[in-house]
Amino acid sequence: MSDVEHKFFTLDDFNLRDRTVLVRVDINSPMDPRSGRILDDHRIRRHLETIRDLDKAKVVLLAHQSRPGKDDYTTLDEHAIRLSQLLGKRVEYVDGLFDSHVRTKIRNMKAGDKILLENTRFYAEETALTGEPNWYKHQRTHIVRNLAPLIDFFVHDAFAAAHRAQPSLIGFAEVVPNLAGRVMQKELEDMGRVFREDGHPRIIVLGGTKIDDSMEVAEHMLKHDNIDTVLTTGLMGQVLLMASGIDLGPGSTDFIKREFTDHEELISRGKNMLEQWGERIKMPLDVALNVDGERRNVSLDGLPSEHTIFDIGLETIRDYTRDLRDAKLIIVNGPAGVFEREDFSIGTTELFRAVAHSRGFSIIGGGHSVAVVEKLDIEDEIDHISTGGGSCISFLSGKPMPGVEALERSKNIFGKGPFQSR
Numbered sequence: 001m002s003d004v005e006h007k008f009f010t011l012d013d014f015n016l017r018d019r020t021v022l023v024r025v026d027i028n029s030p031m032d033p034r035s036g037r038i039l040d041d042h043r044i045r046r047h048l049e050t051i052r053d054l055d056k057a058k059v060v061l062l063a064h065q066s067r068p069g070k071d072d073y074t075t076l077d078e079h080a081i082r083l084s085q086l087l088g089k090r091v092e093y094v095d096g097l098f099d100s101h102v103r104t105k106i107r108n109m110k111a112g113d114k115i116l117l118e119n120t121r122f123y124a125e126e127t128a129l130t131g132e133p134n135w136y137k138h139q140r141t142h143i144v145r146n147l148a149p150l151i152d153f154f155v156h157d158a159f160a161a162a163h164r165a166q167p168s169l170i171g172f173a174e175v176v177p178n179l180a181g182r183v184m185q186k187e188l189e190d191m192g193r194v195f196r197e198d199g200h201p202r203i204i205v206l207g208g209t210k211i212d213d214s215m216e217v218a219e220h221m222l223k224h225d226n227i228d229t230v231l232t233t234g235l236m237g238q239v240l241l242m243a244s245g246i247d248l249g250p251g252s253t254d255f256i257k258r259e260f261t262d263h264e265e266l267i268s269r270g271k272n273m274l275e276q277w278g279e280r281i282k283m284p285l286d287v288a289l290n291v292d293g294e295r296r297n298v299s300l301d302g303l304p305s306e307h308t309i310f311d312i313g314l315e316t317i318r319d320y321t322r323d324l325r326d327a328k329l330i331i332v333n334g335p336a337g338v339f340e341r342e343d344f345s346i347g348t349t350e351l352f353r354a355v356a357h358s359r360g361f362s363i364i365g366g367g368h369s370v371a372v373v374e375k376l377d378i379e380d381e382i383d384h385i386s387t388g389g390g391s392c393i394s395f396l397s398g399k400p401m402p403g404v405e406a407l408e409r410s411k412n413i414f415g416k417g418p419f420q421s422r
């Protein structure tokens, strides 16, 4: 790790041996809703270094999985099993967050023990207190009030959720020293480079399924001229096509309406974006439909369709890859289509290969994106692979990051106090 002077504490600043350390990780992973199995464990693997470095401590892991209402919103027992397999040491799943049996468990831990508590989002106050950090209110939540007396340190390793102001992420800032874990430290060090690269064109490719996050970041980056061009793919591309007046047909619109109760808002937000920055936002020129499981490429004239759009089309791929070739900075967030299905992975695969071949500084983020990078074996060609999706693009667009603020705030408080750094 670097010896740069940080504005936050790291694991190297304290002797954590025999101490009780609450470690907030982000192991939010794609899961098969039917079998409950974890489909991709790369985020879990990224935290192993932090957990191993805490091997002499009593480690209490804290994490979330998905969002209320989603198919993969579930308990963390599978995550504990996977963590145990990967570490070669037992990580015990405890089905509670701060109730008395959990507190007793923590009190009885010995050095080297590791437990994983329940999905933080099972508790309403975790997702109720979002938006701007309210340090006082976050600290007064039940999770913080119950767990804080039992711990010596809080390690924030959940870079992927550091754009969220939720109690399990920022509520401990003022009550115990907060330390950046290895994932958090590396993300902040590597991505800080972007602010020192000043060439143009700067391109962001937005895809995946979190349309609200993508829109927010695109608006912010366009408004602040952090980026020259936005290439839209995935559901963001589809919503923008709708916003531009194109009827996608029931196959795709029904899906979007079903999945996004705020779809009308998203479309009108898309219209505003196109009005303001239409020349800097590119939309798919064609699409690939899922026709009875087979890929069928159609131009926009082939819409509306009763079939669902599963990928960007070949003309779009050619157009976007041309843009990427000469870019000096490329940020990619989210896959272009349903990449898990071979026929519909072409858009994602080709765009990612183009990023790997480009000579510009490249950053790829988003849980699903990382799985693609691994599958294509292009890790070495990408400058930084972020564990974050929304957090990666929030950080890069210079938006406030409550999780990072919490770390800095904690160092300000405890750096001066009775706590001695090593």
Ligand code: 3PG
Residues within 6 Å of the ligand: 026, 028, 066, 067, 160, 161, 164, 367, 388, 389, 390, 391
């Ligand atoms: C992510 O997957 O991007 C993080 O785990 C944050 O999840 P969220 O967008 O549901 O807050």
